Amino acid sequence: MEILAVLAVAGLAGLFLALIVLTNGVRAGLAAWLTAFGAGVIAALWRGRGRTWPGRLWPFAPVIVAAALTASVCVPTAPTTRRYPPDLSFVATRHWSLSTGSRVAVYHYPPAAGLPRHPTPLVYLYGGPVRDISVLDHRFLRLLAGRGYDVYAYEQPGGGRSDLLPMEQYTISRSVRDLAAFIDRLGKGPVDVLGFSAGAVVLTRALATADVTVNVHRAIIAEPGPMDGPTTLISGQQGRPSARGLAPAPAGPRATSASTGEVRDGPAWNLRADPGR
Secondary structure (H helix, E strand, O other): OHHHHHHHHHHHHHHHHHHHHHHOOHHHHHHHHHHHHHHHHHHHHHHOOOOOOOHHHOOHHHHHHHHHHHHHHHOOOOOOOOOOOOOOOOOOOEEEEOOOOOEEEEEEEOOOOOOOOOOOOEEEEOOOOOOOOOHHHHHHHHHHHOOOOOEEEEEOOOOOOOOOOOHHHOOHHHHHHHHHHHHHHHOOOOEEEEEEOHHHHHHHHHOOOHHHHOOEEEEEEEOOOOOOHHHHHOOOHHHOOOOOOOOOOOOOOOOEEEEOOOOOOOOOOEEEEOOOO
């Protein structure tokens, strides 16, 4: 009898876990729990048929034990509301609602006064992707502004002070559309885009999209991860192992060049104006 009870508890718990997978944990797993509990009650009623009281109650014991063991899965143990980090003290945080439906935190570092100003704005795509822009990145952006660049950056949905998206919408394709929508919202014509790490992956994919490349003046790809990962076997542009040859050839002389070097207050970057410009 004890073995049958243990098997019943294990079976109901296994049914609950299988339903969690099949329903993708809808409503914190409550749908799976109620279904498994209902199946257990029906089995207990069938098992107790023809018995006299209190014998009819014993088949419900494994159901109650299994329900108690699995109910804890449906109880949230972590905060479920969005928690935003505090605003930064050295730069204003603005929020833009993009045409894609994303609401992102935006930072602007205008070029330093009294220096030659680069005519093309620069948009920075940081690595991550779902995190805030690090303080080290902000130091780098201030360094660029101190060299005359008009720098913009935004935190991707779900990261930092930007709003969340539904889980299924976190894709590189969505990130590319957000980039295009951000440039369009900026309204300053073609921009230079610097993509670092995961941001470089987004930028690389964006260069394969014609309606994005028309608004990218120059693209700087820094330390990217795998360009397409497991999608390299997919046919078409999005599945190519390299973005080489997809973007239009840049016209005119190079506006910037980059070299490594030690910077005491920031990352190892040194961007300088090309003497030929």
